[in-house]
Structure formats: structure tokens, C-alpha cells
Amino acid sequence: MLSGKRVLLIIGGGIAAYKSLSLIRLLRGQGCAVTPVLTQAGAQFVTPLSVSALAGQKVHSALFDLTDESEMGHIELSRSADLIVVAPATADLMAKMATGRAEDLASTLLLATDTPVLLAPAMNVRMWEHPATQRNLAVLRGDGIRFVGPDEGEMACGEYGAGRMAEPEAILAAIRAMLVQGPLAGQHIIVTSGPTQEPIDPVRYISNRSSGAQGAAIAAALRDLGASVTFVTGPAAVPAPDGVRVVAVETAQEMLAAVEAALPASAAVFAAAVADWRVLNAASSKVKKDGTGQAPALQFVENPDILATICRGDARPKLVVGFAAETDDVLGHARAKRLRKGCDWIVANDVSPHTGIMGGVENSVTVISAEGEETWPRMAKDAVAAKLAARIAQALHD
Numbered sequence: 008m009l010s011g012k013r014v015l016l017i018i019g020g021g022i023a024a025y026k027s028l029s030l031i032r033l034l035r036g037q038g039c040a041v042t043p044v045l046t047q048a049g050a051q052f053v054t055p056l057s058v059s060a061l062a063g064q065k066v067h068s069a070l071f072d073l074t075d076e077s078e079m080g081h082i083e084l085s086r087s088a089d090l091i092v093v094a095p096a097t098a099d100l101m102a103k104m105a106t107g108r109a110e111d112l113a114s115t116l117l118l119a120t121d122t123p124v125l126l127a128p129a130m131n132v133r134m135w136e137h138p139a140t141q142r143n144l145a146v147l148r149g150d151g152i153r154f155v156g157p158d159e160g161e162m163a164c165g166e167y168g169a170g171r172m173a174e175p176e177a178i179l180a181a182i183r184a185m186l187v188q189g190p191l192a193g194q195h196i197i198v199t200s201g202p203t204q205e206p207i208d209p210v211r212y213i214s215n216r217s218s219g220a221q222g223a224a225i226a227a228a229l230r231d232l233g234a235s236v237t238f239v240t241g242p243a244a245v246p247a248p249d250g251v252r253v254v255a256v257e258t259a260q261e262m263l264a265a266v267e268a269a270l271p272a273s274a275a276v277f278a279a280a281v282a283d284w285r286v287l288n289a290a291s292s293k294v295k296k297d298g299t300g301q302a303p304a305l306q307f308v309e310n311p312d313i314l315a316t317i318c319r320g321d322a323r324p325k326l327v328v329g330f331a332a333e334t335d336d337v338l339g340h341a342r343a344k345r346l347r348k349g350c351d352w353i354v355a356n357d358v359s360p361h362t363g364i365m366g367g368v369e370n371s372v373t374v375i376s377a378e379g380e381e382t383w384p385r386m387a388k389d390a391v392a393a394k395l396a397a398r399i400a401q402a403l404h405d
């Protein structure tokens with residue numbers, strides 16, 4: 008939660024300004040007060056009324072507003088928050104900041120402030136890659152300004168590349184990382200979660216019953232301790248938590264690529280129920296009955312073991328936690344799995360149907376490490392997550 012925190016949100020002029028409205032909702036949902044500042048260009052994309060309605064506060068836009076000057080001057084405004092967020096941060100705003108210009112309310116606030124500043128750049132890929140912008144970026148980084156994004160992808164202007172504003176959830180995660188001084192502040196942790204889906208053809212797939220509940224709870228618990236979390240999730244029944252960077256994938260191969268792309272990290276928790284096999288002869292068009300009554304023969308190939316691959320890799324996080332979902336000889340299999348895969352801890356759970364754990368709200372786990380084994384009483388998945396997150400925080404500090 009961000010209760011009691013105050014963010015000054017400067018909305019620059021760019022098509023991504025509409026995403027700032029979602030950001031305001033996410034922040035307020037976390038109990039954070041949002042004081043909005045809308046640049047003249049920003050007001051071309053979102054209206055002052057929608058911004059103020061969502062923020063529940065007046066929008067500041069003009070530098071010389073007599074009411075404001077008597078109530079709260081721009082210097083005071085710039086210092087009244089715990090964090091200034093600029094989203095979208097345009098090439099022009101970045102240039103103004105890098106050269107110390109104060110010619111409108113936004114640039115003046117940014118020059119006058121002594122609070123931390125987070126920028127979410129958004130611009131056309133050529134503008135982002137332009138040496139002038141890259142120079143400004145380096146200058147601003149040197150000044151201690153923090154950045155989230157930009158992402159790579161399809162742009163509103165039809166081009167493809169880096170320059171898309173980070174998604175509101177990712178901006179929220181970056182804000183949390185800067186404002187929440189929990190024991191995991193400043194630590195990046197990757198969590199995999201949910202099932203994977205392995206296609207048979209464009210309309211059918213092979214998957215499993217994982218709901219993603221335990222993984223989502225772990226990501227939320229790590230976030231609550233201040234970690235910046237990358238949540239790599241298969242198609243889960245449970246929604247991804249707020250305030251984490253969500254990378255949605257379908258297959259095991261996509262999940263491995265997403266985890267590798269998210270490295271480096273201080274820790275990684277592999278809670279996903281990854282399909283062990285994928286269909287080698289997956290069809291590119293829907294498989295039809297051929298009238299003979301004969302079922303199509305599926306050939307399988309083993310999927311990459313994401314946990315084992317990361318444990319063996321060069322960028323192995325300091326702490327790697329795996330799960331062992333078993334239906335018989337739970338501890339025996341789990342111990343062997345920890346050694347085979349090379350992770351530090353393995354969280355063993357019995358997923359036999361009678362336990363009601365898979366898809367349920369409770370879990371009963373044994374945490375196995377080189378130091379020993381600890382069985383926790385059956386408790387809500389949220390409680391397991393909170394306990395595990397606290398252990399992770401402790402281990403990363405040791």
C-alpha cells in the first residue's frame with residue numbers, strides 16, 4: 008500500500024497521456040494522494056476535468072495563477088510531494104529538464120524540486136533514439152533522475168520500436184520501489200506463476216489446473232516488502248497483482264525467454280506449473296476429423312526446464328526458490344528436485360485432489376533448503392506468501 012504517500016503527477020503532451028488516467032486510479036487505489044499537473048500540450052490529449060475527477064484534486068496547469076500563488080506557490084507545490092512522476096515524459100520535457108529550463112509550470116516545478124523524480128518517457132522511436140534525446144537521458148540519469156520504460160512495441164504513430172510509455176502497472180511498481188522502504192526496497196525479484204498452455208493447433212492446447220493463486224500472492228507479498236517485482240505469468244485464473252511488472256506468456260518457451268529477459272534479479276521464485284511437454288507436431292491450422300474415426304497422433308517433446316536453466320546460467324540470482332508440486336512421496340521427490348534443479352530452496356506441496364490445494368485458497372508446504380526442512384501449518388496462500396517473502400528478505404540481507 009502507499010497510504011499517506013503523495014505523488015505530484017506531471018502529465019506531458021503525448022498520446023500516452025490517456026494511460027496516466029489509469030495510473031491515477033491505480034495510485035489512489037493504493038491510498039496514495041495524487042496532485043496532478045497538466046502541461047499545455049498534455050491538455051490536448053486528456054481534459055483537466057477527467058484528470059481532476061480521477062485525482063480528486065484540482066489540476067495545476069499555469070505557472071502564474073494568482074489563486075495558486077496565494078494558496079500554494081510553485082516552489083511549495085514542487086516540494087509538497089514524496090515523489091514527482093512525469094508520465095508521459097516527452098522529448099521536449101526531457102530536453103527542458105536536461106538544460107535546466109523553467110519556462111512553464113512543469114519545467115519550473117522540476118527545476119525547483121528537491122524531491123526524487125521518476126520519468127516515464129513516451130515518444131516516437133526516432134525521437135527516443137535521436138542522439139539529442141540519448142544525451143539528455145544520460146544527463147538526467149547523472150542528475151539522479153529515475154526512469155521507467157520506455158517499452159518496445161507498436162506505436163500509436165504506426166512505427167515499431169522503443170518509445171512506448173511503460174504500462175501504468177509498471178510505473179506503479181517503479182513508484183512503489185521508490186516510496187516503499189520495505190526490507191526488499193531496491194531489490195528486483197522475478198516470480199513465475201500460473202500454468203503454461205502448449206498449443207495442439209490454433210484453437211486447442213494442453214495445460215494444467217494451476218490457478219496462479221500462490222504465485223500471485225507471492226508477487227504481492229514481495230511487492231509489499233518493497234521489492235520491484237517482474238511477474239511472468241501464464242494464462243492464470245487469478246488476476247495479476249497491482250504494482251508489479253506483468254509479463255504475460257502462454258508457453259514454457261515464452262516463459263523462459265521472458266525470465267531471461269528480466270534478469271538480472273536478486274532472487275527468483277518459480278511458482279509456475281510449467282507443462283513438461285509441448286506438442287512437437289502442433290498444427291498451424293485447426294486439426295479436423297478425417298472421417299475414419301482415428302484420433303490424430305500427437306508427438307511430444309520435452310519443454311526447457313526454466314528453473315534448472317536459470318540456476319545453471321551466468322546471471323543466476325543470489326536466491327532461487329522452486330516449487331515441487333507432488334501427489335506422492337512429496338518430500339522425497341522435492342528433496343531430489345532441489346538437488347537436480349540446483350535451486351536454493353524448494354517449497355514442497357501436495358497437490359493430490361483430496362488436498363484441495365490446486366485451485367484452492369489454502370496451501371500446506373514444507374520449505375526445504377541445504378540448512379534443513381521446515382513444515383508450515385496449513386494456511387491461506389496469502390499467509391504462505393507473506394511468510395515466504397519475509398524469509399526471502401531475511402536471506403537477501405544475510
Ligand code: CTP
Binds near residue numbers: 283310313328348
Ligand atoms: N519448472 C520450470 N520449468 C519446467 C518445469 C518445472 O521452471 N519446465 C519449475 C516449476 O516452476 C517449479 C519446479 O520447477 O518451481 C518444479 O516443478 P514441478 O512441476 O513440480 O517439477 P517437474 O520439473 O515437472 O518434475 P517432475 O516431472 O519430476 O514432477
